[in-house]
Amino acid sequence: MSKQLIILTGPTGIGKTDLSLDLAQMLGTEIISCDSRQMYHQLKIGTAPPSHEQLQRVKHHFIGNLNVTDYYSAGRFELEVLDLLNSLFEKYTKVLMTGGSTMYVDALVNGIDDLPSADLAIRQQVKSEMEEKGVAAMVDRLRIIDPEYCETADLSNPRRVAKAMEIFLMTGRKYSSFRTATAKQRDFEIHLIGLNMNRDELYNRIDHRVDLMLEAGLENEARQMYPYRELNALNTVGYKEFFDYFDGQYDRDEAVRLIKRNSRRYAKRQLSWFGRYPQMVWFDKSETDKLKNYVAQL
RNA sequence: GGGGAGAUACCAAAGUGGCCAACUGGGGCAGACUGUAAAUCUGCUGCUUUACAGCUUCGUAGGUUCGAAUCCUGCUCUCCCCA
Numbered sequence: 147m148s149k150q151l152i153i154l155t156g157p158t159g160i161g162k163t164d165l166s167l168d169l170a171q172m173l174g175t176e177i178i179s180c181d182s183r184q185m186y187h188q189l190k191i192g193t194a195p196p197s198h199e200q201l202q203r204v205k206h207h208f209i210g211n212l213n214v215t216d217y218y219s220a221g222r223f224e225l226e227v228l229d230l231l232n233s234l235f236e237k238y239t240k241v242l243m244t245g246g247s248t249m250y251v252d253a254l255v256n257g258i259d260d261l262p263s264a265d266l267a268i269r270q271q272v273k274s275e276m277e278e279k280g281v282a283a284m285v286d287r288l289r290i291i292d293p294e295y296c297e298t299a300d301l302s303n304p305r306r307v308a309k310a311m312e313i314f315l316m317t318g319r320k321y322s323s324f325r326t327a328t329a330k331q332r333d334f335e336i337h338l339i340g341l342n343m344n345r346d347e348l349y350n351r352i353d354h355r356v357d358l359m360l361e362a363g364l365e366n367e368a369r370q371m372y373p374y375r376e377l378n379a380l381n382t383v384g385y386k387e388f389f390d391y392f393d394g395q396y397d398r399d400e401a402v403r404l405i406k407r408n409s410r411r412y413a414k415r416q417l418s419w420f421g422r423y424p425q426m427v428w429f430d431k432s433e434t435d436k437l438k439n440y441v442a443q444l
Numbered sequence: 445g446g447g448g449a450g451a452u453a454c455c456a457a458a459g460u461g462g463c464c465a466a467c468u469g470g471g472g473c474a475g476a477c478u479g480u481a482a483a484u485c486u487g488c489u490g491c492u493u494u495a496c497a498g499c500u501u502c503g504u505a506g507g508u509u510c511g512a513a514u515c516c517u518g519c520u521c522u523c524c525c526c527a
Contacts, residue, residue: 158482183482193482219479249481258478269480300476303485309478325478345473378480386482407471412482418475 149235149334150444153180154244155251155420156341157413159352163196165341165434166244167204169441175238176205178227180245180254182220183382185212191359191367192384214371214379221261224253235334240444248419255338255423257330261313268315272308281307292320337444338423343431352413353406359384360402368392383408 152173154166170177179185184195187210195209207230212218227243234241243254252258276284281304288307289296291314299306310321342348368388374380375389384405391401420426429437 181482182480217480220481221479223479247481249478249483252478252481256478261479264479300485303477305480305484306477309480327478378483381480381483383482409482410472414473415475415477415482419477419481421475422477 148239150240150337151231151254151332151334152240152242152337152339152441152444153251153254154242154339154341155180155246155416157348157416158246158409159194159355159413160341160343160348160431161351162244162246162341163194163200165437166242167196167200168434169438170204170242172438172442173238173240173242175240175242176207176234178230178234178241178243179206179208180223180243180247180250181208182218182223182247182250183379184209184245185218186210186214186216186379187212188214188371189367189379189382189385191362191364192382194355194359212379214374214377216379217264217266218379219264220247220249220253221258221263223250224258227254231334246416248416251338252419254332255329255336257332259324259326261324262316264312265316268312269308272311272315276304276308284308284311287311288314292322295320295322295325338426339437339441340420340423340426340428341431341437342417342428347431348413349410352409356384356402356406356409364388365398383412 152169154162154169156162166177179195181193181195183189183193185208186193189195190210196206201209208223208226231241245251272284281302284304284307285296285301288301288310292310295310299310301307313319313321313324364384365388368385369392371380371385372389372392375386380386380389387401387404387408390396391398396404427440429440
């Protein structure tokens, strides 16, 4: 029987966690979490990781395994998951992956080209220069260095421009030269399963979940993370809005409103991204039995 | 009962004779995105499947004008103050 990585994904707040436990138990396997923020052990309330009981029920990987001060990336995730998969496939023919971090999903589905890890000093340098001289000036520089990339890149997006410049400064090679534009081959099958539901209902669920997080003490958790607010791990919905509130930019009600709105928008962006996978098999939230049957016959 | 203010697109709000299908913000929709990705960015949001095109809009019914969301009159409604 061939090895299979079954990926259950979908927008935030739709109920992937609960379903993934049922699926994992049904398959008698373990779960690889694919969530870029549930990896930080300090973010217990705002990222809605599986509960202690849930973690007891099924063995999970990549939950609470990082400190917010750790550097991490989708590229590392790909390598670590592949490594883990090697050992898991010795025990199981099927492994379940679940989570909604689009880029991390893609790191497995299509793979990411080999690129050096970020050099934070150079990143800071690029950021400062961009703030000083503007994005347009940086784009001008990049056009000379890497015209190929500039042809296809979204040059109005500072992150894209900065990344390409960063890579050049680190390696002396243009960013486009690292890009192979080919999906990596895996020695296991990948099955993509998407969970979706009526948009209004999803948004209601998201809003409600934020209320539950607030009751559970999200504000206090955010306050504890306040000293780390500049770290990427804290550039996260549920925390960044509280930081601005703590800074006096707006009142608490506004912070809550923004957390809900930004969570909804995040869910929408996830759905846009998932639209790129023609192989994704979609199920409505109301069809979990059908989904389980589908997984059972894989 | 008397006096005053106002009615603009899903919401808020600007516009006070032509540059207005109507600023802006909110909300929403759609999308892009190969290492910071719960990030970052883009487009749309009266109708016409597309539009440098056409059509119907700014409470409502008329009027003035070459031309009205903008001026005038009646009506309806809302809010505030005095009784």
